[in-house]
Amino acid sequence: MRVTVRLFARLRDITGAPELVKEAAPGDTIGSIWRQLVTQYPELAGYERSISSAVNADYARMDQQLRDGDEVAFLPPVSGG
Amino acid sequence: MRVTVRLFARLRDITGAPELVKEAAPGDTIGSIWRQLVTQYPELAGYERSISSAVNADYARMDQQLRDGDEVAFLPPVSGG
Amino acid sequence: MVATPLLTIGPAALAIEPLVAAIGGNAGADGAVVTFLGLVRNHNLGRAVTYLEYEGYEPMALRAFERIDAEIAARWPGVRLALHHRIGRLEIGEASVAIVTASAHRADAFAACRYAIERVKHIAPIWKREFFEGGDVWIEGATADPDDARARAEAERVACA
């Protein structure tokens, strides 16, 4: 199955792409996708403890399992307002 | 000497006039003017403890002595805003 | 075009944007602008209000506004204030008072704006007459005393200073 990964702010600068498409296996979680990304872009590791995550534009915990077509997002610490 | 007396809100309704001219003697205070008014309009007595007073558009205490031409004002409890 | 003054009392309808424009952005140093509008409500103390009439001792009200401005400058240095109060007949939903505060940081702008409306209610020589179904009544709130330290401290407290 496939999921779309959205990256914002400095995470996007690190990966060089606002959006990536990833292959995922049944049972894969948001956390599995994140670990794949960290392997690919080691600079992301610094965000391990400060990122938030979302699935389909709603906050979701890292242990949430993914379904085909999900949009996963990783959010660095926010600075709106 | 003469002073002008300004009356507002319900005080004006009681006296029937927004402005009165009063004769005052040297040594007369805001308080003397107030007591004259209460004699003339007994219904004002109920405001004895809740009015504020001013001379020439600045807050002033009841014991302040008046000068010729002063504008004295009596203010019932305020309700702006 | 005449510049909008920061402190006024008069019969003209109130609007926020001209006040915000008048207070300016302090050449880029402001990060926060807070405004308060007081509106005429259709109910008060269980009465169905039809309209209000505000009366003010205008020159003295302006001095009260200047006093509030000075109190804010002393308590929250760097905060700027605009304060317009309307008088005359006001219909339901119309604004009787408009207050704008501007500051580098939001905590000060919020606190000073709240403080300003509390102090207007304490010391501005302004009165409202409420017209309701079946009669009318002068509303009488606080005995005005600019030197009442307790009232001032209470205004600071609710302003969350």
Added chain:
Amino acid sequence: MVATPLLTIGPAALAIEPLVAAIGGNAGADGAVVTFLGLVRNHNLGRAVTYLEYEGYEPMALRAFERIDAEIAARWPGVRLALHHRIGRLEIGEASVAIVTASAHRADAFAACRYAIERVKHIAPIWKREFFEGGDVWIEGATADPDDARARAEAERVACA
């Protein structure tokens, strides 16, 4: 003419009056309207800022705004909220966020408005990149977590609830 929505995120310049009009006067029941504008400052952390760029995860930001709206409705029943956040390039002095709260009484309107801006800073998926003389940097504030009870309690505390 299209009605102004109460919650939006987008590149259009912000203005207060349309938001105040959109939130309405609740058919005469409102007595207080409080607004907050966040402005781009020319200085931050000792740096001379030249401009900002705001980026948002727009559909998720809207859901965050709806969550804030629900939090306010639960905490201050009867208060109504309008919240517009701008994204894209913003110059010094321009507004990045405009918030309006309306209520029967002023204490609730002030508290809810302050609460709203605190919560935007906690949970809205929005980021600003600061361009200053000599470089640029992404500003990173709070780790966004809508279920962080401590952050929510802190927002209630500063709102002076």
